[in-house]
Amino acid sequence: MKTLMDSSSSRRHFHWTQKVGSEEEDDQYPLPTLKPTSVAAELEEMKKKNRVVSPEPQPPHPAAQVQRRKMPAVAVARLRSVLTVFAKNRSTLSPGLGSRVVGTLFGSRRGHVHFAFQRDPSSEPAFLVELATPISGLVKEMASGLVRIALECDKEKEGGKKAVRLLEEPLWRTFCNGKKSGFATRKDCGAKEMKILKAVEPVSMGAGVLPGNYEAETESGGAESPESETGSDNEIMYMRAKFERIVGSRDSEAFYMMNPDSNGTPELSIYLLRV
Secondary structure, three states: OHHHHHHHHHHHHHHHHHHHHHHHHHHHHOOOOOOOOHHHHHHHHHHOOOOOOOOOOOOOOOOHHHHHOOOOOOOHHHHHHHHHHHHHHHHHHHOOOOOOEEEEEEEOOOOOOEEEEEOOOOOOOEEEEEEEHHHHHHHHHHHHHOOEEEEEEEEOOOOOOOOHHHOOOOEEEEEOEEEEEEEEEEOOHHHHHHHHHHOOOOOOOOEEHHHHHHHHHHHHHHOEEEHHHOOOHHHHEEEEEEEEEEEEOOEEEEEEEEEHOOOOOOOOEEEEEEE
């Protein structure tokens, strides 16, 4: 019994001494204490240790700077050139015609036929030609039935100057109902032609005669001048109507007179062809 108690006590003593010894050993070799640090602080410390010094950005090469400066300048120059060309084309097309135009035939009794197309009654004519056909002969043709007038011009040959618009061609071959009728010449609208168009501006559709002294009457307020008795040869015959314009291509256009009394059949048709 004693031996058992002695052994148990010795065991207890052994464990106690072992525990004390371990504590002493711990005191001799103390464990490092951990300081409370935050996650952000640890990340900052890791960044400091792993920091890589990046090279300073080099200034761009002078050639690259010049190229960068040239690129916007070139784009602006191109845009300006395009706008300039567009403005020029728009100015040339400003007196152009739409799908419905005003057509006026006029001329003195012994003179040639003048034909004018206007966008509206108050605008300048976009197309004015003088035909070799006398107006008296055209009136007879129209009285007998339908009239077809064809104006033909030649295309520019390869290597020649740039072709103009169809309505700007200066010289035309004239055919009336299939018969050759000389040549037609494009004209600029002068003061005399503009006065005639202004005189018939209130007329929307119809035919008539302007007196030979209509210019003197308009200038003097209706008073007759000594030169008024010049006969009927100086009278201006005219016919005015609305036309439907059809553009086939850049080399062909057609104008059909719109007459409500003709049951849809135009009494006068004019064709412009570049062949």
